[in-house]
Structures are given as structure tokens and as C-alpha cells.
Amino acid sequence: MAGNSAFVPINERGWRRGLRNLLHAGFAEWWRTNNWWTHALIWSGVLGLMMAGILFSGEGAAGLDAVGFVTLFGGMFPTVAVVIIMQGAIVGEKQNGAAEWILSKPVSRTAYILGKFVPNAISMPVAMLLIPMVVAGIVLRIAGVRVAPVNFLAGFAVVALNMLFYVALTVMLGAVFKRRGGVIGIPLGVLFGQQYVIGAVPALAKVLPWGLALPIQGELSNSVAGALLVGRAPETWLPVISTAILTVVFVVVAVWRFREVEL
């Protein structure tokens, strides 16, 4: 290079090449724009108002029964938003040419995928789940329901794992597909279709992510996260294990497939 001897060159090599810069940009897109507080505000409002409605209306649930609603709403609504936001992350960039621009720089394909997954996998649960759950916790407290901090964090971690599953699934589909249809349709199909699959084959309830935040049967707090929030041991940990494994598999498949993608 001409004229660049005073600069300190990047010394990342192999799959890490470009990762640091992409992670920095990915986190900045969440935390140095109005992205984080917009989402935090929307989902805090949704969750907080719903909890208030449930707790303070005459016919609503009371006490610890209301806690199950936190995981129900937290596991369902922000997850739909995650799919909608993430569907453009890779396919959108493949279609509009931004991916071609980034990958014309010294950036590995693995770094590109991780640069999409990691900032969203951390920022989305914090902005769209942790902050709204804290607000919901405050509403519960006002209503006289106490959730121990450890139980709260354990419940949050499980609902966040449910969210990570959809982030990873959407990243993988974005790496595989050329159009947005499949990238948005399949995760939403998985999200809403699981209840019917479980209805047909009840044994699958123990491996699908549905049981993490949403009740398989009976009370709302029967989900893994619901049980943890009220301080009970969940019936099974299998959905946690299988969802964690599937999340890792999706990221690995995304990295592997994206190496072959032509831009």
C-alpha cells in the first residue's frame, strides 16, 4: 500500500479477519442509535401494560399466577419482532449490495455471520426482554407479588434462550435463502406451528423451544421459565438443552453455508 506506513495494520487472521470491526459496528447499530430505547420502550409498554391489566383488573389473575404471563408475552411478542428485524439482516444485505461491499474488504465469511449474530443475540434480549421484564417485575411488585432476583434472572435467561433460537434460525435462513419469504415465513411457522406439532406428537414438547416460555399444558407457570420465576424446579430441562444445541447448530450451518454463497 502506498502512503500508509504510519498506520497500525490489522493483525487478525483467518476466520477472525474483520470480526472486531463488524462486532463494533453491530453493537453500535443497537446502542449508539435510538434502536435500543425505541425497542425497550415499546416492549416495556406492551409487557408493563399487559401485566397491569392482568393484575389490577377485577377479573385478572392474581399473585404468582400472574407471573406466568410475563414469560407468555415475553416469549411470544418480542420473538415475532426479532424475526421481522432479523429477516433483513443477511438477505436484505445480499439483495441490496451491502454484503458485497462488506465482503469486498478483508473480511472472512465467518466474521460476517458472527458480526450479524453476536450483536443481535446480545442486544435483542437486553433491549427487548430484560428491560421490559424489569418493568413487568416492578408492576408485579406494586401489585404485591415478589419474585426473588435469582428466580427473575433464571427466568429471563430461559426466555432469552428462546429468543436466541429465533435469532440463530433467522441468521441461518438468511445465509441459505436468496429471498426474504422463507427467512420470515419459516421462523414464524416454527413459532406458531409448534403447538399443533406438540398436539399431534406430545413427546416433542420435551425438545421443542415452545416449552421454554410457553406452557405445554395446564397453568401458565408450567413453562420452564414460568416455573423458574415462581421458584419451582421445571418438570424437565430437556427443552433448554435441545434449544441450546439447535441454536449452536443453526449458527454453524449459517457459517458453513455462507462460505459457498456467491454475491
Next chain:
Amino acid sequence: MAVICGAEGSREGLGRALRSYAASFGAILGGRWKCLVMRPERNVVVLGLRERGRALSDIVIETSGLTKSYGEILALDGLDLRVPEHSIFGFLGPNGAGKTTAMKLLLGLIRPTAGSATVFGMDVARDSVEIRSRVGYLPQDPRFYEHMTARQTLTFTAHFFFKGPEALIAERVEEVLELVGLQGKSDRPVEGFSGGERQRLGIAQAQVNYPDLLILDEPAASLDPLGRRDVLDVMARLRKHTTIFYSTHILDDVQRVSDSVAILNKGKLITSGPIEALLAGSEGLTYRVVFRGDADAARTRVAQHDWLTSIHADGGADGQHHWRVAVTNAEAAEARLLRVLLDDPNVVVTEFRRQTYELEDIFVKLVEGVSDGGQ
């Protein structure tokens, strides 16, 4: 990079054994090859062999039978190309000729179906990331992260190449913003940029890392005439630092700044070489002479000289003789041809000039010739 020449001796003071190794390789491969080129920073001892008369390092891009097909569609068909260092190499062709495909292959954005290509002597399929660390690329329709400002886009781009110092990176960003005339818009988000402004930003980001090779896909597209002029000026200024490989449809620009061109049609290379040679036409070194007087006597006088190749007489409806005189030696022809004609006092020369063509004429002729099935 170290160059070890068997017959010429070592330029880098490397050992006799290596020189002997180079000489042996040269002997095996024939007289064209005599030097080994080594790249210690990549932990590769023998990268390649230098061709006699032209160092391997002088060739920045080299493709051999480079082919890309999408199903049954052949986008690029056996491209053989050599782009010399510090050249401004115009890559021409009608829409769909395969220019963008070739550029994407060089950057490793797509994989070749057949053939091979090297940039800086490195294989485009194997060493793509390493190649891209020395290249600046402007895509045909540049797209960036919409939420970033122009300054943030350039800083982000620079951080793919440099860790710091931040002050120098900021200085460099300011420099390229000024170069493309975007200082006043540097803190506006890219989403509000017009096509021309995006193009300028694209040119800026391609240069931010001081690349050894600039690959520009339609750099003057979307620009107004002033913007086009600025881009050509920038390209001309960068020539001494950088090799520029660019595609365009604007043939006037090519004629203004390029020193070499390649013309592609339907994925095939039609012609490639220095622009002067192309503009001189296929007849070689030719002079156009228009005169009045005895043409037969003049032909006899000119034919006596050994630098003459042929005389082709066209028309003459205006009472004048129109000759195209093909010669082997420009200096001799320019010194003698006119004098020989004017030996006869009755001859009046009304026009004498070296025959050149407009690039557009040549382009149309070559492209249409191939499309019609001729060559």
C-alpha cells in the same frame, strides 16, 4: 518480495544455492523464465517465476481461461488478461458482457467455474482475503449501511485495514471526503444520499486504505459532468501509486485516461492491449495523405523506400488523391514521406496526418463484428 535470478545473480543478496535453484528452474522451463519470486511475509518460499523482460511483480492481475457460468448461461468465457502495474486499465463491453462478473471473481465474491486468476501473484480463490487487504473496490451500485453517516462509513471501512492511530484514520477520512467533494455532507446519514453522492462515497471508501489496486465498476455512472471530470482527475492522480482496473460505458473517458483497454462481448475477450495500438486500428502504423498531382509517379517514388508496407487509395471524387500509407517505421515515415511526395513541384499536399480512430468506432466495429459472427 525477493527476486532471485539464476543467470543475472541475486538482487537481494540471497545465497548461491538459491541462485542455482533459480537457474535450474529456468533451465527446466526454458529461456523465458529465469527468476524466482519469493514472498517471505506469507511464509511462502517460492511464489512463482519471473518472466524474462517483465517481472511477475509488474503484472498486477493475470487471468488464464477464467470462466464463470450460471447453469447454462456462460457469463465469462475463458478470459485471458494481464493488467500491468500502475496502468489505468479500461474494461469495456456492452451490458451483460461479463465485466462485473470478472471483477467479482477477482475479489473472491464469486467462484470461477474454470480457469484461474491471480492478483499480486496470489490466487483469487485461495488468498481472497489477503488480496482484498490491498484492493479498493467500488461496486456498480454502491450500497452502505443506511444508518451511518458518510464519515462513519469511511471510518468503519478504514478499520477493516487499520487498527489506528485514530487521529490518523480521522485525518485520512477527512482527506478522502475532500477528494470526492463530500465534506459538507459528511455527517448526514447515507440513507438521504442521492445516487451521485453514493457514487462519490463509493469512490472515497475504495481509496481510504491507500490500495495498491483499485477495481472500479462504472466509477463515473450516476455522476454529473463535473463529477465525472473529478473522478477522471482523481484516477489520473492516483496512477503513480495505484493500478486502476475499471469498467465503463463512457468511451470518451476511457480514451482520456486509460493506457490499456480490454473489450469484452458476451463473456469473451475480443481485444486487449495498449490504447494507442487500438486507436491506431488493425492496419498498423498508417498515415493519411490527401494531395493533388500525378499519383502514379508519386506511388513509384514512395515505393522505393523500405519502410513502406502498402498504399491504399480511397475515392478521390473531389479531384484529390486520398491515400492510406501503411509503414513500418513512424520516424522514417514522418521524416521522409512528405518530402518524397513533394519532390514533384506539381504535387500539392492538402492533408497529412497519422491515421487514428475514435475508440467508439473501434468498439462498435469490434462488438458488432463479433455479434454478427465475424471477428
